[in-house]
Amino acid sequence: MISVRRIIVVLGVAFTAYLAARGLWWTESVPQPLLVFASLSLYLVTTWMCILWEPRRVSAVGPDGVVTEGPPAPGSRTRLPSWSAALALACAVLVPSAIAVAVGPAARTEPFATWYLGGIGALMTIVMVRRRAWVAWTGIAALAVASMVWMGPLNALALGLVGSIVWVAATQLMLRSMDRAARDTAQLAQLQRAASAWQASQSGRQRERRIQIQRALTVAGPILTRTVTSGGALTETERTEARLAEGRLRDEIRGPRLLDDAVHAELERARRRGTNVTVLDEGGLDGLDEASLAIIRGQLAETLRTARSDRLYIRTSPHERVAVTVVGRSAAGEGLSDEDAVDLWREIDHPTAP
Missing domain, CATH: 3.30.565 (Heat Shock Protein 90)
Incomplete structure (x- = not known):
């Protein structure tokens, strides 16, 4: 079954692969091609690991001794583990400098040498989605410093650094909006449950009152009918029965x-x-x-x-x-x-x- 998550994962893998492939589209000779291949490999392994990583399912031993696996603990479904976040940060620090050194000074502003501006931005966006905001912004800062050092501030901003910053910022805003919507939905669901419980309680009370009224009519109906038909002129025996009927009625209600x-x-x-x-x-x-x-x-x-x-x-x-x-x-x-x-x-x- 195709799910929305699987579609997003496929798109993420394809997009990051495209960004990395730009680094192989050389329009002139590269002084250190092995360093380029190593940087691309580190980037792809780190990025795809951050995309495809899933939390380990929780194992539990049942009363009969059978080990069963359940879903991960709440809050751990999307949060990237610390070691993966550290690897992504290391990639953000190493890859820009490694590419700049590998292609040489003359080609540092060429498209095959500036792919890391979008590539590291995409990686930090994934890290942000995985609930590591500080790591994502630290990686963007490292990317900004390295790119400005190797190609100059204006070239870095013009060739893709601004887009990477916008991606990470927009992702953080989107996550905050989603979290707020999730909290509002949970509160609404809680209010709906409370309203349903109150409505059920009121229905039960109304049903109980109807039953009590029926019992009251059964107990007091005959003596009330006699009182009306006689105009209140009851005998002593009937007065006693009326007093007893009133007592039974109060008992049924209270x-x-x-x-x-x-x-x-x-x-x-x-x-x-x-x-x-x-x-x-x-x-x-x-x-x-x-x-x-x-x-x-x-x-x-x-x-x-x-x-x-x-x-x-x-x-x-x-x-x-x-x-x-x-x-x-x-x-x-x-x-x-x-x-x-x-x-x-x-x-x-x-x-x-x-």
Whole structure:
């Protein structure tokens, strides 16, 4: 499968090969051809290594003892290793002077002798792409000094030095823009995930509210219908049923996770005795499975079965050990403090708590 990266690699190899080939298109004799061949070879080997280099894949040993290879660590996919960067910098320092010495003073401004202006510029552009900005700019500085020394500042600037500087600068600006776009994309993706989670949470709450409304209609519907049809003239029995229906409705809204048939029965029995019962789910039961909830509900029903308080307060607890707290209070006798009115205190632990 042809990818964009492979196309860019092929173009990079072809372009640098073209720049190096210009160094072999001699229009006059060269005093030291072997030095030219050595410089071209060093340039091509270094440049193609920087283009084709790939980070080593990470090896890991699985639980079964099998060695598997995974992708490289984040951030190491494009960064050139130090030894390769040092070799590229050495090439930028050595090649211009070697070519200038090899072709002689008379041919230093000829096209076959000035190819390194574009060639080293292309190499430093590749180094910049490989996330070695300081090495790239140091190589450009070395290229500028060597070319100006061997052919003069004006000739160096006119024959390609300006283009090499522009390549490296444009590449750095492009990388910064790409990095900024990547950060913005990551932030946008994070915001989208947060928005999706919020929307899912709102949908769950709306669904839970619809279920609670349906339960409320099931519990309070008959007595409300009777109240409307009778114009509010209820018998004592119907008033009791209305009070019980109101209590069941409050329980369904405030603490649905604490309720099952046994707890419902004990709450109704306590209210028929005249006990004022308050049920509140204030968190702490999130993530519990049905088996754990069943154990907590069973202990709650047993506690309510033996309670004889005038007022009962049943609250879930965010404590890591306590799941539900049941507090019973009764009318205190004259001269007793408010603390003495507490006649029931029961903490129901989480089933998994030590």
